[in-house]
Amino acid sequence: MDKAKEALRQKQSQAPIIQLKGVTKRFGAVTAVDHIDLDIYPGELFCLLGGSGSGKSTLLRMLSGFETPSEGQIIIDGVDMAGVEPYERPVNMMFQSYALFPHMTVFDNVAYGLRRMKFSKAEVHAQVAELLHMVQLDDYAKRKPHQLSGGQRQRVALARALARRPKLLLLDEPLGALDKKLREETQFELVKIQEQSGVTFVVVTHDQEEAMTLADRIGVMDRGRIVQIGEPRDIYEYPGSRFVADFIGSVNLFDCSIGEEGEDFTILDSEDLKGSIRVGHGISGAPGSDVSYAIRPEKIALNRDSENADNEFSGIIEDVAYMGNWSLYRVRLDCGCILKVSQANLKRQDQTNLTWDDRVFASWSDTAGVVLPS
Ligand code: ADP
Ligand code: MG
Numbered sequence: 606m607d608k609a610k611e612a613l614r615q616k617q618s619q620a621p622i623i624q625l626k627g628v629t630k631r632f633g634a635v636t637a638v639d640h641i642d643l644d645i646y647p648g649e650l651f652c653l654l655g656g657s658g659s660g661k662s663t664l665l666r667m668l669s670g671f672e673t674p675s676e677g678q679i680i681i682d683g684v685d686m687a688g689v690e691p692y693e694r695p696v697n698m699m700f701q702s703y704a705l706f707p708h709m710t711v712f713d714n715v716a717y718g719l720r721r722m723k724f725s726k727a728e729v730h731a732q733v734a735e736l737l738h739m740v741q742l743d744d745y746a747k748r749k750p751h752q753l754s755g756g757q758r759q760r761v762a763l764a765r766a767l768a769r770r771p772k773l774l775l776l777d778e779p780l781g782a783l784d785k786k787l788r789e790e791t792q793f794e795l796v797k798i799q800e801q802s803g804v805t806f807v808v809v810t811h812d813q814e815e816a817m818t819l820a821d822r823i824g825v826m827d828r829g830r831i832v833q834i835g836e837p838r839d840i841y842e843y844p845g846s847r848f849v850a851d852f853i854g855s856v857n858l859f860d861c862s863i864g865e866e867g868e869d870f871t872i873l874d875s876e877d878l879k880g881s882i883r884v885g886h887g888i889s890g891a892p893g894s895d896v897s898y899a900i901r902p903e904k905i906a907l908n909r910d911s912e913n914a915d916n917e918f919s920g921i922i923e924d925v926a927y928m929g930n931w932s933l934y935r936v937r938l939d940c941g942c943i944l945k946v947s948q949a950n951l952k953r954q955d956q957t958n959l960t961w962d963d964r965v966f967a968s969w970s971d972t973a974g975v976v977l978p979s
Contacts, residue, residue, distance in 0.1 A: 613821050613836065616646045620683070622772060622805050623668065628677035630663050630829075637663040639829035640677070647772075650799045650806045652816040655826030656852070661809040664826075665775050668807065669698045682772055697771035699762055699779055705750045711737070711761050712746040718769045736764040739801055741794070756787045760794065767802055776808045780815065792818045813853050817841070825849050847977055850899040857905075857944055859898045860979065863890050870971060873898055879940035883915045885971035895979035902947040904973040907934060907965045914968030920944065922963045934959065936967055 621644035630638040638660045645651045653661045666672035667679060670691035679686040682695055705714050715736055719729045737743050740760035750758055759780065766774055779795070780788045796819055799806045810816050816823045817837040824831045825840065825848075833845045844850035847858060861873035864881060866888075873882040873896065882898055890896060911917060920938035927950075934946045944967050959965060 609821075610836070613649075616648045616821070619647050621645060622647045622682055623807070624678075624680040626678040626680070628664070628667065628674050628679060630660075630667060630672060631675045636829050638667070638674075641829075641831055643824060643831060643834070645805065645807065647805055648803055649821045650796065650808065650819055652820035652823045653807065653809045653826055654811070654813060654816040654823050654852075656811060659826040660829040661811075661826055662777055665698070665777050665807065665809050668773070669696055669775055670694050671698075695772040697766050697769060697774050699766040699774060699776045705758060705761055705765070707750050709749070710746065711742060711748050711750070711753070714750070714761055715764045715768055718765065722769065732768065733764075736768055739767075739798055740764045754787075755783050756791050759783065759791060760798075763795070763798060767798075767804060771804060773805045773807065776806060778809055778811070780810075788815070789818075795819060817853075825852065827852075843975060844899065844977065847897050847899070847979075850975065850977060855902050855945060855947070856899045857902065859900075859942075861896050861898050861976075863888055863892050863894050863896060866892065871976075873976070877940065877942050878918060878938065880918065882974070883971045884974065884976055885915070888976055897977040897979050898974055899977055900969060900974035902933065902945040903931075903949075905944065905946045905967050905969045907936070907946055907948065907959055907967055909959075909963070909965060911966050912968050914966075915971035916973075917966050917968040918944070919964065919966050922959060922961055922965055925960060936965060938967070 623643070623645040625641050625643040628638060628641045629636065641664065653664060655661050663672060667674050670686065670689060686694060706717070712733055715733045716729050719732055724732070737746060740763055742757060742760055742764070745753065745757065750761070753761065780791050783791060792815060808819055820837055822834060822836055823840055825833045827848055833840060833849045840849065841853055844853060850856045851858065859875045859877040861875040861882065864872040864874040869885065871884045871886065871888045873884060875882055875898065888896065918938045920936040922934055923937045924935040926933040931947050931949050934948070936944045936946055938944055946967060
C-alpha cells in the first residue's frame with residue numbers, strides 16, 4: 606500500500622468529524638441538495654466536485670450554518686448542528702482574497718481573529734509568525750494586500766482562516782480567481798498547508814484536475830446528489846457511471862449489449878462500433894441487456910499494422926493535436942465513429958510519425974476499459 610493510501614486509512618480509522626444524514630435543501634421547487642449521506646474524517650482534504658448548479662455551495666453553506674437544511678441531520682465533531690449559529694460552530698469558511706481588509710497589513714489581517722479572541726500580545730505575535738511561516742510569507746508581514754500577488758493574497762486569506770484553529774475549514778472555489786499557472790502552483794501549496802495544519806478541509810471545485818490534485822477523496826456531485834465518492838485514482842480508473850466517466854477526464858463511451866460470456870471474459874456487442882469488444886472479466890447482467898463501455902484515450906495504442914490485440918479497430922487519423930508532452934489523435938474508425946487516443950511524447954522524435962490521413966489500428970487490452978450501466 607502506498608504512503609498516501611496508508612495515511613488515508615489512518616484518518617478513516619477515527620470517528621468522522623462530519624456526518625451528513627439524509628441532508629436535503631429545497632429552495633421553492635428547486636432541490637439544491639438531495640438526500641446526501643456522507644462521512645468526512647479528521648485531517649482529510651475532501652473535495653466536492655461538480656458542475657455549476659450541482660449543489661456544492663449550498664452543501665458547504667449548510668456545513669457553515671449560513672443555510673439550514675430542509676431535511677436531515679448534520680453532525681460536526683459529534684454534535685448535532687441543528688440550531689447552532691455559524692459563529693458557534695468549530696468551522697471556518699475561507700472567502701476569496703478580496704475579503705482581506707485592504708487598509709490593514711498582512712500581519713494585522715492574520716491577527717484580526719486572534720485579537721478578538723483576547724490572546725495576549727505575545728501570543729498573537731507568536732501565532733501569526735507561525736501561520737505566516739506556514740504559508741511562506743514570513744517576509745511580507747508589513748505589506749498591504751495591494752502590494753501582493755494574487756497567489757500571495759490567497760495565502761494570507763488561508764492563514765487568516767486558519768488562525769482561529771477551526772477543526773474544519775470550508776473553501777468554496779478557493780483558487781477560482783487565479784490564472785491557470787498560478788492556480789496549479791497554489792494547489793500544491795494548499796495541500797502542503799493542509800497537511801501541516803492537520804485541519805480538515807472541505808474544498809468545493811468545478812475543476813476535475815484541481816480535485817484530482819488536491820483531494821484525499823472526491824465526492825462527485827450531480828443535481829444535488831453525490832453520485833460517487835472515492836480516492837482520485839479510483840474515481841478515474843473505476844467510474845461508476847457514464848456521468849462520472851465523462852465528467853472526470855476524457856473518455857470514449859460506446860453503447861453495447863452483453864453478448865457471449867466465457868469463463869474469464871465477456872463479449873460486448875456494440876452497435877456504435879459495428880463490432881464487438883472483449884472484456885477480461887464476467888459482467889453481472891443478463892445476455893442481451895444494455896451496458897456502456899468506457900475506454901480512456903491514453904489506454905489505446907495506435908499502430909500502422911495489426912497487433913492482434915484483444916480489441917482492435919482500424920481507421921484513419923482525422924486530426925492530431927500536439928500538446929507538448931503528449932499528443933491527442935482523433936481517429937475516424939471504419940464504423941464511422943470517432944475514437945480519441947492520446948499518446949505520451951516520450952522521445953523528441955516520435956518514431957511512428959503518425960499524422961493526418963494515416964491508416965492505423967487502434968488497439969487496447971481486455972482489461973483497459975470499464976463496463977458501466979447504460
Ligand atoms: P454550485 O455551487 O454547485 O454551483 P449551488 O449550490 O450554488 O450550486 O446551487 C444549487 C442549486 O440551488 C441551483 O439550482 C441554484 O440556482 C439553487 N440555489 C442556490 N442558492 C439559492 C437560493 N438562495 N435561492 C434559490 N435557489 C438557490
Ligand atoms: Mg458554487
